[in-house]
Amino acid sequence: MKKNKGINLFVIGMVFSTLGMTLLADYKTLQYTAMILGLLIMIYSVFVIDKLKKSQTKK
Numbered sequence: 005m006k007k008n009k010g011i012n013l014f015v016i017g018m019v020f021s022t023l024g025m026t027l028l029a030d031y032k033t034l035q036y037t038a039m040i041l042g043l044l045i046m047i048y049s050v051f052v053i054d055k056l057k058k059s060q061t062k063k
Contacts, residue, residue, distance in 0.1 A: 008053065008056060009052060010049045010050070010052035010053030010056060011049070011053070012049075013045055013046075013048060013049035013052060014045075014046055014049040014050075014053075016042075016045055017041075017042045017043065017044075017045035017046035017049060018042065018046065019042070020038045020039070020041050020042030020045065021038070021039050021042030021043060021046070022042075023038050023042075024036070024037075024038030024039035024042060025039065
């Protein structure tokens with residue numbers, strides 16, 4: 005069975021978003037950068053998970 009990289013990417017995206025909302029709240033540029041980066045990683049991870057599920061159903 006393949007390791008699901010999408011879940012790992014989703015967790016990393018959540019970490020970036022959480023850091024952006026909490027620790028980096030004093031630095032606006034870093035805050036928005038971390039939150040946008042986390043959001044983009046989470047969106048990409050959804051596509052990775054979807055691709056993996058589609059390949060598993062075709063087998």
